[in-house]
Amino acid sequence: xxxTERRAQLLxxxxxxxxxxxxxxxSIEEIASRAEVxxxxxxxxxxxxxxxxxxVVDREIQAxxxAxxxAxxxxxxxxxxxxxxxxxxxxxxxxxxDGFRILVRDSPVAQATGTFSSLIGDxxxxxxxxxxxxxxxxxxxxxxxPIYAQMLVGMVALTGQWWLDARRPRKAEVxxxxxxxxxxxxxxxxxxxxxxxxxxxxx
Numbered sequence: 236x237x238x239t240e241r242r243a244q245l246l247x248x249x250x251x252x253x254x255x256x257x258x259x260x261x262s263i264e265e266i267a268s269r270a271e272v273x274x275x276x277x278x279x280x281x282x283x284x285x286x287x288x289x290x291v292v293d294r295e296i297q298a299x300x301x302a303x304x305x306a307x308x309x310x311x312x313x314x315x316x317x318x319x320x321x322x323x324x325x326x327x328x329x330x331x332x333d334g335f336r337i338l339v340r341d342s343p344v345a346q347a348t349g350t351f352s353s354l355i356g357d358x359x360x361x362x363x364x365x366x367x368x369x370x371x372x373x374x375x376x377x378x379x380x381p382i383y384a385q386m387l388v389g390m391v392a393l394t395g396q397w398w399l400d401a402r403r404p405r406k407a408e409v410x411x412x413x414x415x416x417x418x419x420x421x422x423x424x425x426x427x428x429x430x431x432x433x434x435x436x437x438x
């Protein structure tokens with residue numbers, strides 16, 4: 236393998252192990268064994284377990300951030316934005332299960348910008364601005380927007396963690412129920428919620 240190919244292989248092997256066993260349960264010895272290389276090869280590329288973990292987490296953070304940011308771009312009705320955000324997170328979980336498991340685990344090398352909670356906080360900040368505009372338009376106090384942004388994004392994130400293992404009902408149905416609660420509230424829940432046509436293209 237070239238150096239680039241070996242690095243990619245080590246990242247793939249490490250990603251699977253971190254998802255399966257967590258940071259503490261994974262060793263350099265096991266990474267090297269699964270990759271069929273010697274331990275010095277792993278150290279040469281990443282300097283140690285902390286180094287390879289940091290690269291894995293950074294890649295997942297970028298992937299999820301891109302998905303969530305993309306869902307909030309382009310404007311549209313606020314309800315549609317909530318739907319897009321819920322679907323974006325659930326789609327990431329569906330297609331990057333190992334990555335999501337790594338992000339939601341606590342780690343001794345987690346840094347300020349390298350944790351799932353900090354990522355969700357960043358998304359909540361983006362949602363906060365959208366909510367503030369809506370609050371002003373409806374005569375509500377925009378100063379309360381940060382509270383509602385945390386509630387909304389936190390609800391979606393925790394539901395995503397639950398769905399990671401449950402995987403039922405199907406993704407679009409989970410998103411529809413999330414939006415049902417977020418948009419209508421407990422007092423106004425729809426009996427059979429569904430997504431708007433703009434977001435129903437994803438199964």
